[in-house]
Amino acid sequence: MKLSLKSITIGLLTIALYFFNSYELKANSKKETIITKRIPPLEKSKNNTVKIALLLDTSNSMDGLINQAKSQLWDIVNEFTNAECQNKIRPELQIAIYQYGNDHLSSREGYIQQVLNFSNDLDEISEKLFSLSTNGGEEYCGQVIQTSLNQLDWGKNPDNLKMIFIAGNEPFDQGHLNFKDAATNAKEKNVIVNTIYCGGYEEGIQTHWKEGARLTAGEYMAIDHNREVVQISTPYDDIIIKLNSKLNKTYISYGSLGITKMEMQITQDDNAMALEEVVAVKRAVSKSSRLYNNKHWDLVDASKEKDFDVSEIKPEALPKELKGKSKKEIESFITNKATERNEIQNEIQELNRKREAYIAKNKSEENNGELESAMLKAIKRQASAKNYIWK
Structure with a gap:
């Protein structure tokens, strides 16, 4: 079978076009891969x-x-x-x-x-x-x-x-x-x-x-x-220390860290008190602040996270008082403890404002x-x- 020059030319062009399109598709595919893997420019963190x-x-x-x-x-x-x-x-x-x-x-x-x-x-x-x-x-x-x-x-x-x-x-x-x-x-x-x-x-x-x-x-x-x-004692110190004891009772331990971390909390309260009562007061004030966050072992702090879902916590990770409870009962328990904690923390903060005013009034260079x-x-x-x- 003889092929005309025209047929051969058309055939070669068809083959060339096929390989060209195939190459272009691969190239585009590579380009897309490169684009998706491109590292975005560094952005400033939203959290300072x-x-x-x-x-x-x-x-x-x-x-x-x-x-x-x-x-x-x-x-x-x-x-x-x-x-x-x-x-x-x-x-x-x-x-x-x-x-x-x-x-x-x-x-x-x-x-x-x-x-x-x-x-x-x-x-x-x-x-x-x-x-x-x-x-x-x-x-x-x-x-x-x-x-x-x-x-x-x-x-x-x-x-x-x-x-x-x-x-x-x-x-x-x-x-x-x-x-x-x-x-x-x-x-x-x-x-x-x-x-x-x-x-x-x-x-x-x-x-x-x-x-x-x-x-x-x-x-x-x-x-x-x-x-x-020389630390300045104030009329508000004893009240703040008593409130700190109440504050500790609002923590709901969970997970493998729970019990150990709750014990550590009490130990550090004792360490501060052994150093000096005023140090224990300062620690109690810190515990009433936003910077004292224990979401990794406390259900109240954990519940403040956007993706928190109590049903995702394994039953064995829950504390004794919540074992066997329904999701609704657990959520209600957490909410009540959160409300109680918020009230205690606000009370400590208000007392601390009065405490700081008292210290400022009675402070001298020797007290620094x-x-x-x-x-x-x-x-x-x-x-x-x-x-x-x-x-």
């Missing part, structure tokens, strides 16, 4: 976060510093309860803890230990602070700063307030890692380094603590860490806690630079 890393010297003679830090935790929390960002969003608070300069720590790690990664679990933060003990050792400020920069997730949101507070009493330039290099790295991550020298102001300057702060536009502070902090005064002033100034306001 305040990230604070506490780097505490736990060498000998630092017991006073640790005790002040245990008390100061609740002042920091209460300070940010009423803070508001420029976008009118209330910021979240996360705190990390490092200890350094303790002989009980690994020499390979530079006598440095991460005690707690960034956490918003206030009971856990308190527990870790109370776990600290002092012992002799080598204090390497530059290295502990760099370690915290490497290990912690500081995030990339430029609106977040990111601060390091490092406290100690040995020269700031000890160790193999130059503190200036650590400060440069902190600046690149938009982290402000604040230094707290436990000793004389001029001595801290001579031993480079002020320079360590200056490099990131941080604050340099000198405190007497062994000074006994060393670490409390230093840290809160630095926090307020640096937060204001990020357009935070206090209502």
Whole structure:
């Protein structure tokens, strides 16, 4: 069978057209795949976060510093309860803890230990602070700063307030890692380094603590860490402590963490009271705030989440008082506890307003806690630079 030139030409064109269309379809398919996998541009997080890393010297003679830090935790929390960002969003608070300069720590790690990664679990933060003990050792400020920069997730949101507070009493330039290099790295991550020298102001300057702060536009502070902090008792303290006991009874534990976390809550109340009654009051005020959230083990806090559905909780994860109850009965129980908690928290907040007014009226310079005064002033100034306001 003979084919004409015309037939051959048409055939070749048909084949060429087929392969061209086939290639175009594959190309378009690839283009679509690339488009769907394209990484969107980074957006600012809707939730502003305040990230604070506490780097505490736990060498000998630092017991006073640790005790002040245990008390100061609740002042920091209460300070940010009423803070508001420029976008009118209330910021979240996360705190990390490092200890350094303790002989009980690994020499390979530079006598440095991460005690707690960034956490918003206030009971856990308190527990870790109370776990600290002092012992002799080598204090390497530059290295502990760099370690915290490497290990912690500081995030990339430029609106977040990111601060390091490092406290100690040995020269700031000890160790193999130059503190200036650590400060440069902190600046690149938009982290402000604040230094707290436990000793004389001029001595801290001579031993480079002020320079360590200056490099990131941080604050340099000198405190007497062994000074006994004079707290002001008020007529409202006993009432707030009694209300705190009532507040604890509104928690409904669930899941594998429930019972353990509820026990931790009571233990940290006891720790605060053992330190000083006023510290227990400050903790109770923190527990009445939005920052004390236990949605991972408490059904009342969990029920505030948009996707919460009590029917999705396995029967064995429910507390004893809710086992065998219908969905409607469980929801009613949670609602009643939530109402009760809200009333108690509002009462604590109202009493605290009266308490603060009483303290302001009776406060003198001698009543200021060393670490409390230093840290809160630095926090307020640096937060204001990020357009935070206090209502």
